[in-house]
Amino acid sequence: xTPIREKIALRIxxxxxxxxxxxxxxxxxxxxxxxxxxxxxxxxxxxxxxxLMYLGLxxxxxxxxxxxxxxxxxxxxxxxxxxxxxxxxxxxxxIGELQLRQPVVASRAGVNEKSLSSFLTGRRGxxxxxxxxxxxxxxxxxxxxxxxAFQRSKKNTPEDPEGEAGAS
Numbered sequence: 644x645t646p647i648r649e650k651i652a653l654r655i656x657x658x659x660x661x662x663x664x665x666x667x668x669x670x671x672x673x674x675x676x677x678x679x680x681x682x683x684x685x686x687x688x689x690x691x692x693x694x695l696m697y698l699g700l701x702x703x704x705x706x707x708x709x710x711x712x713x714x715x716x717x718x719x720x721x722x723x724x725x726x727x728x729x730x731x732x733x734x735x736x737x738i739g740e741l742q743l744r745q746p747v748v749a750s751r752a753g754v755n756e757k758s759l760s761s762f763l764t765g766r767r768g769x770x771x772x773x774x775x776x777x778x779x780x781x782x783x784x785x786x787x788x789x790x791x792a793f794q795r796s797k798k799n800t801p802e803d804p805e806g807e808a809g810a811s
Contacts, residue, residue, distance in 0.1 A: 646775055648681075654699070669690070669693050671694075691730075699787055735763050
């Protein structure tokens with residue numbers, strides 16, 4: 644299984660953007676993001692989900708086959724204060740699809756049962772290694788969103804606080 648960190652790093656390289664750009668756009672500190680990518684530090688789940696959305700990555704079953712549809716292009720703007728439940732929702736759905744009970748999933752992934760329950764209900768996060776273990780047990784992986792087109796949102800400048808240059 645390719646770790647989440649590696650898939651993120653590959654996607655950054657594929658899109659040709661810098662870590663600084665990601666951090667500026669999402670309100671993350673560059674040092675913390677870099678240490679996350681090297682495996683020296685964890686990243687909060689909300690920040691991880693913002694990064695996944697920003698890069699056009701989603702969670703799918705490992706047997707997922709993307710359908711190429713050049714017409715269906717979607718752009719996504721990710722706001723730094725937004726909360727995403729991508730991983731939780733996909734994992735809850737997959738547990739239901741596989742008709743597994745949470746204690747079984749927790750045991751197979753080596754995650755505390757109460758921690759898993761709290762994670763799936765949104766009361767707490769899990770570290771990336773536990774998320775990766777859960778994804779492995781649930782046969783999930785990160786894939787590119789079909790039809791995703793990377794687009795940066797324009798930043799307001801001090802000279803143009805409304806983002807409307809020349810509109811008077």
